[in-house]
Amino acid sequence: MQTLITDSPREAADFINRGQIVAFPTETVYGLGADITNDDAVQRIFLAKGRPGDNPLIVHVYSPKEVEKVAASIPETARKLMDRFFPGPLTLVLCKQSRISPLVTAGLPTVGVRCPRHPVTRAFLRECRHPVAAPSANLSGKPSSTDWKSVHEDLNGKINCILRGEQSAIGLESTIVDCATEPPRLLRAGAISLDELRAIVPGLLGPAAIEEHAQPKSPGLKYPHYAPSAEIRLCGEEYGVCEGGKETAWIGLSPPPEGAAVTCRCDDAGEYAHRLFRFFRECDREHIRTIFCEMPPPEGIGQALRDRLRRAAEGK
Ligand code: TXA
Ligand code: MG
Missing domain, CATH: 3.90.870.10 (DHBP synthase)
Incomplete structure (x- = not known):
């Protein structure tokens, strides 16, 4: 077609x-x-x-x-x-x-x-x-x-x-x-x-x-949802640190960690939400194995982001 x-x-x-x-x-x-x-x-x-x-x-x-x-x-x-x-x-x-x-x-x-x-x-x-x-x-x-x-x-x-x-x-x-x-x-x-x-x-x-x-x-x-092929690991205060490496990526609000191959720092939760799913797809194209996602605070759209990130992490 x-x-x-x-x-x-x-x-x-x-x-x-x-x-x-x-x-x-x-x-x-x-x-x-x-x-x-x-x-x-x-x-x-x-x-x-x-x-x-x-x-x-x-x-x-x-x-x-x-x-x-x-x-x-x-x-x-x-x-x-x-x-x-x-x-x-x-x-x-x-x-x-x-x-x-x-x-x-x-x-x-x-x-x-x-x-x-x-x-x-x-x-x-x-x-x-x-x-x-x-x-x-x-x-x-x-x-x-x-x-x-x-x-x-x-x-x-x-x-x-x-x-x-x-x-x-x-x-x-x-x-x-x-x-x-x-x-x-x-x-x-x-x-x-x-x-x-x-x-x-x-x-x-x-x-x-x-x-x-x-x-x-x-x-x-x-149903499993929102999951790229890469494994999703949650990081941040309650979840522990991102371990960088050449097949890892990171997305979040803090300064990006050293060593991750692909990083995406967002100014606020709104920008994080806006970019998240596209970032997941980019990581798959780059053959990233593990994406570290920093948990945002649970305010405003941060609640929905936390929900999607948890589901994506459970998806694999
Ligand atoms: O933002 C959105 O909601 C987007 C855009 C395209 O509008 N749509 C969307 O659709 O996310 P979908 O199909 O990916 O997710 C819809 C969710 C599903 O989890 C489905 O089970 C639920 O809505 N749903 C649909 N009708 C329902 C109903 N009658 N009772 C309970 N849940 C329902
Ligand atoms: Mg859907």
Whole structure:
């Protein structure tokens, strides 16, 4: 299959409207989309990524108003979160309308809905006739793609089109909140922190409450994620030092250690998040064996970063 690369949101949307699958930029990470009303196209997303069929997709809508097209009802707490954070890097899990295909939701009675903020994403979604189901645009198990070249590396020849944009500003996937239960609970940390969510919904449950459940509430959380081929070792105050060496790399906020072959020093947690997944991929290209990742403090996006770094370290 030929994968067309375009800068035109309208041309990319035409592919979606013809039942094809398209990678597109968002402020979090790149997505791989299909028309939610087209089961064949949705099925092809799973094939292209090698994604397990029991892992549901997030539905992307152009405007907050369109949430009503996919959700059966919108509880008061969800409304408040939408008013504050849509459009933006937040996904809400809501009871689904019966017409939403079980392929999209992996048979769950709920649907994850997100209204992205990035202008190119919005221009693209506005041209699509229906909401767009999209997971991150990477091969299953690999780090999410935060630039179009990473999408190309994983999916060239397997998808119909890549809508080319800039490197994703945030660089980590959206915050996910389950609003189908009362009180709502955080399912995945992201750029919108627990404190920011609780400023709007004070009773919102944090990740500690999730761990009490034997079954992960978000099916995707049980799969290994975010992992490059290199081994990830955590370092920093609570974790010990980075041992440099010619096949090692380091990323963090402190001055880089001596001896690591590739290093990436970031000014703050925001820059760390922005660069992390691309750095993982660069390290794989350089045949790095071990990547030392300095744990950032758990404030703001630092919480989400710590979550992704822990998962990446567990992945191997
Ligand atoms: O920032 C993002 O969220 C990006 C961009 C493209 O929007 N998307 C993304 O999708 O990260 P994905 O498929 O890589 O991760 C979605 C996560 C999975 O862990 C999935 O299990 C969970 O969301 N999810 C989707 N629908 C759900 C539902 N109804 N209930 C619980 N979890 C759900
Ligand atoms: Mg993903």
